[in-house]
Amino acid sequence: MQKILVLYYSRHGNTRQLARHIGRGIEQVSGCEAVLRTVAEIGTNDLQQSNLDPIVSHDDLKHCIGLAMGSPVRFGNMAAPLKHFIDSTSQEWLSGTLIDKPACVFTSSSSMHGGQETTLQSMMLPLLHHGMLIVGIPYSEPTLHTTQHGGTPYGASHLNIGTNKQLHSDEIELAQALGKRLALTAMQLQR
Numbered sequence: 001m002q003k004i005l006v007l008y009y010s011r012h013g014n015t016r017q018l019a020r021h022i023g024r025g026i027e028q029v030s031g032c033e034a035v036l037r038t039v040a041e042i043g044t045n046d047l048q049q050s051n052l053d054p055i056v057s058h059d060d061l062k063h064c065i066g067l068a069m070g071s072p073v074r075f076g077n078m079a080a081p082l083k084h085f086i087d088s089t090s091q092e093w094l095s096g097t098l099i100d101k102p103a104c105v106f107t108s109s110s111s112m113h114g115g116q117e118t119t120l121q122s123m124m125l126p127l128l129h130h131g132m133l134i135v136g137i138p139y140s141e142p143t144l145h146t147t148q149h150g151g152t153p154y155g156a157s158h159l160n161i162g163t164n165k166q167l168h169s170d171e172i173e174l175a176q177a178l179g180k181r182l183a184l185t186a187m188q189l190q191r
Contacts, residue, residue, distance in 0.1 A: 001033040002190065004183055005060050008070035009039050009082040014108035014158050014165055015070045016052070021172050022068045022106060022156060025179025032183040035060065039085040056085060061092050066186035067132065068179060069123050070106035070156075076115030077122045078107075086126045099131035102185040104178050108150070108158035120154040135185050136178075143173050150174070 004026045010016035016038075023034030037056035061067070071078040078086075092098055105123040109116050124134055136153045137144055143151065150157035150167075151174035158171050167175070 002031055002065045002187065003033050003035045003063055004066040004068065004186055005056075005064035006034050006036045006068045006070075006179075007039070007056050007060075007082075008036075008106075009072070009079045010052075010070075010108075011072060011079070012165065014160050014167075015072050015106070017165075017167050018106045018108060018156055018158055018171070018175050019068070019070055021167065021175035022070075022104075022179035022182075025176035025181075026068075026183040028176070028180050029183035029187060031187060034179070035064065039081045042081050042084050058089070058092065061089065062097050064101065065190055066101055066182050067098070067103040067127070068106065068182055069103065069127065071119060071123060073107055073109035073115045073119045076118040078119055082123075089126075089130070093130055096131065098127070100189065101132055102135050102182055102189060103127045103132040104135050104155055104182045106156040106175065106178065108160060110160045112159060112161075116150070116157045116159075117152055117154055120152065120157070124154075133185070133189075135181055137174055137181070141174060141177050143170050143177075146170075147174065
């Protein structure tokens with residue numbers, strides 16, 4: 001099985017839900033396995049946090065054929081714990097570990113105009129520096145034309161308004177489509 005890393009940070013569980021659906025999309029592609037990982041809170045050495053996936057290791061980056069990376073919106077940018085991990089990947093950058101591997105990004109926010117697209121773009125920047133190939137959600141996905149919830153051509157997203165933390169069916173569909181597209185692209189590049 002080819003491993004595709006789904007790396008995320010989630011404080012309230014919304015980004016984690018997106019990660020799970022991206023993983024389901026990845027696993028729709030024969031021969032692909034979604035490997036879900038999170039990052040540690042800054043200032044802790046916890047190798048495992050309660051109710052979360054395992055903490056990412058640098059070996060996870062080395063052994064994946066593709067990467068989906070997600071973060072909640074933090075003032076139009078990725079959250080500090082995810083940025084902290086990405087800032088620790090200089091060795092992977094120097095060795096070219098991630099060059100020519102496909103990547104996608106995803107996010108969640110609690111307001112319509114809270115910076116989803118800039119957050120998605122902020123996550124793309126270090127991936128481009130690593131030489132990764134960015135995939136988004138093309139407009140050939142019909143739901144992208146009609147959604148009144150999350151979802152952008154830059155990546156999957158979730159809009160959490162009020163106390164309902166459940167993803168809308170449009171958000172689930174687009175997250176799974178993105179995961180599937182990432183996996184298909186990764187498998188094509190392996191050939």
